[in-house]
Amino acid sequence: MPIEMNDGNGSRAEDEIPALEDIELTHEDLKEIDAESLRFAESVAKGHGADPAMKSVNETLMPGGAVLVNEERIPLCAELPESFGGGEIVKTLHEQRVRYDFSVSVTRIALDLEKKVVVDDAGERHVITPSTLEYGPPRFSVTWDALATLTVLVGQFAMPFNRLGRLFSTQEKRFSAGTLSRMFRYVAHRWVPIYLELGNQLANSEILSGDDTSCRVIEVSRFSKLEKKPDEPPWADYRTPKAAKESLRRCEKARKDRMRRRDEGDRSAIRTSEETPSLGVLIGRELTFESPLKNTDGPKEAIHTTVISGRSDANVPNSLIVFYRSHIGSFGNLLAAILKKREPHRKALIVQGDLSTSNLVTSSEILEHFDVRTIGCSAHARRPFAIYEDExxxxxxxxxxxxxxxxxxxxxxxxxxxxxxxxxxxxxxxSRELWNDILELAKNIANRWSKGTKLGNGARYIINHFDALTAYLDDPRLEPSNNLRERMLRMEKMIEDSSMFRRSLEGRFALDIVRTILQTAVAAGVPIHEYLVSVLRTDDDDIRAHPDRFTPRAWAEANLDVEPSPSSP
Structure with a gap:
């Protein structure tokens, strides 16, 4: 029931808003409330039941089902005590009681490889060794399952590497934080093609929502604090897609030179870091890392982690893609980079964010080709009144x-x-009636509090962006708030508290890739551990050739009892 904001003469009675607990409802008020409640119940009951395409994606950062579950059945026989003597058993009953056992174990698997020395017709000796790829990756002393477990513990549950190293180390084998971080980066490298494919699919979503938060990377902050900076920053090799492609060209040239020297008999021609592209380069060839300032007078300096989500199929909630990217720029910059991959015929696009200028799409190239409509977030509009309620x-x-x-x-x-x-x-x-009441109250607050105050600024935010905040009322596909994206970024605080992925940009990129894969897999409803192991066992060439076949949704359609989406090939 709205509270009257004006006095009898039409002027604002600023001091006449009573406390909620002081409002006394009349008999007529109660009748009006009953009528509104009945109308609301009738509205909620309309239609023909739930439409699967409109199901809300209630996603959590740490879902259940990420652990492997084993089940045992143990029969326990009842032994007759001696005091019963020769008593007769007249009936046998069974009752099931359940106990859960939690354990952290490390299994040492010794592979006894048979090697055969063979002399060919030319008299040259060869050593034939069986492959161990079935058990784990080359140059790592762990299994595929161990890599999947490490990925979930670090990427999904924010467990620090040094703590995991202590947990999994034995008297025979020590796992350092550095060793585990290299394993984590190996997993991220394997998933780069799938990560970029998810970004391409995300570009064609009808509705994109996102948010960003500042993050700390020592490699970046150390460079920014230098009084005398070198000519190029540490990220010069991938600051733009052009720079990243040039870096890839140099890596490929170094690889070919090594192969040529090897063929010529040079045994010292071993693989070096010069021919191995970094994660920054592999991602940067498609997504800009360092965005320019709006006035084009140099690049931006602050590094942010941005998350953008959207459905690859508008009618399938489980097709939600959650995409993370750490970069020097904002949500709007990443959005513009992703939209460069958007199919030209998909003109209409809805973008949901907090409506700050840095989060808006300003690229003339994008705005010329697409009809971008920006909508607001009710949670962002509400927040100042919760934080500064005591004022x-x-x-x-x-x-x-x-x-x-x-x-x-x-x-x-x-x-x-x-x-x-x-x-x-x-x-x-x-809902529209409530929003009209919110607008009237915002005007009342704006009349009392200046724009220089938090409450006055919050009230004017509602007034100035009222159409964007209420856009969801006319479109049942839209969410009223951007809360899901904000929750997905709360892990940043956990990362800072446990000092994870703060040293280098490479570590941050690895985390972006892994979190994108894991969170999208959660949305797709796939068994996380099984999916990770399955893709890790797949040949790299197959993944690079067809990354679209290994996204969480595609994997679920191929391996689980999941109906293919209408847009699936």
Missing amino acids: DPDRCAYMLHLFLGLAIHEHELDIQGRNRENVLAVRNTD
Whole structure:
């Protein structure tokens, strides 16, 4: 029930907003509330049940089911005590009691390789050795399963490498943090083609949502603090796609030179880092790392981690792609880079963010080819009134109460099951009424608090962006808030607290790749560990040739009882 904001003469009565607990409802008020409740219940019940295409993707950062589960059945026989003597058993019953055993174990697998020395017709000796690829990658003393477990523990649960090294080390084998980090980076390298493929698929989404947060990388901060900076930063090899492609060309030239020397009999021609492209180069050939300032007077300096999500198939919730990227730039910069891959005929695009200028798409090339519509986030609009409630308790409490009503509407739709009819019925009637009350209250607060205050600024944010904040009311596909993307970035604080991936950009890129794969796999509903092991066992050439076959959604369609999406080939 709205609270009157004006006095009888039409002027604002700024000091007449009572505390919520002081409002006394009349008999007429109660009748009006009952009628509104009945109308709301009828709106929620409209339609013909839940539409799978409109299901909300309730994703968590740390889902269950990431561990391997073994089951044992142990029969326990009842022994008659001696005190019963020769008593007769008249009936036997069975009761099942369950106990769960948690254990952390390291299994040492000794592979006894048979080597055969063979002399060919030319008299040259050869040593024939069986392959160990079935058990694990070359040059690493762990199995594929161990790599998958490490990936989940670090990428999904933010476990520090040094702690895992102590946990898994034995008297015979010590695992250092450096050793585990190299394994983690190996996994990331294997997934680069799939990571870039997910970025390409994300570009064609109808709705893209995202957010960014600042991150700390010692390699970047150390360079920025140098009084006398070198000519090029540490990321010069991949600051732009052009630079990254040139770096790849040099790596390929170094590889061919080594192969030529090897063929000429030079035994010292061994593989070096010069011919191995870094993760920064492999990703940077398609995604800009260092974005320019808006006035083009030099590059930006702050490094952020950005997350963007969207469905590769608008009608399939499990086709959600969650894409992470650490770069010198903002959400808007990464979005512009991804949209360069968008198919030209997909003109209409909806982008949801916090409406700050750095998050808007400003590229003239993108805006000329696509119709980009930007919508807001109700949680961002609500936040100032929750943080600074003590500065104006009555108005803030009322504002929070109104936003709570909006959340209740969406929650009830989730419980009932969403379809186009009931979503539009609830939003266009009940939710719109609340938003109109929010707008009136925002005007009241703006009249009381100046734009230099947090509350005044928050109220003007609602007033100035009201159409963008309420755009979701007319489109049942849209979410009212950008909360999911914000939750996906909260792991950054855990990373900083445990000092993970802060030393180098390569480590940060490895984390971006792994988190993208894991979070997208969670959305696809695939068994994480099984998926990781399956892809790790696959030949690199197959993954590079057909990365679209190894995305979480494609893997689920090929290996699980999942209906192919309508857009699948």
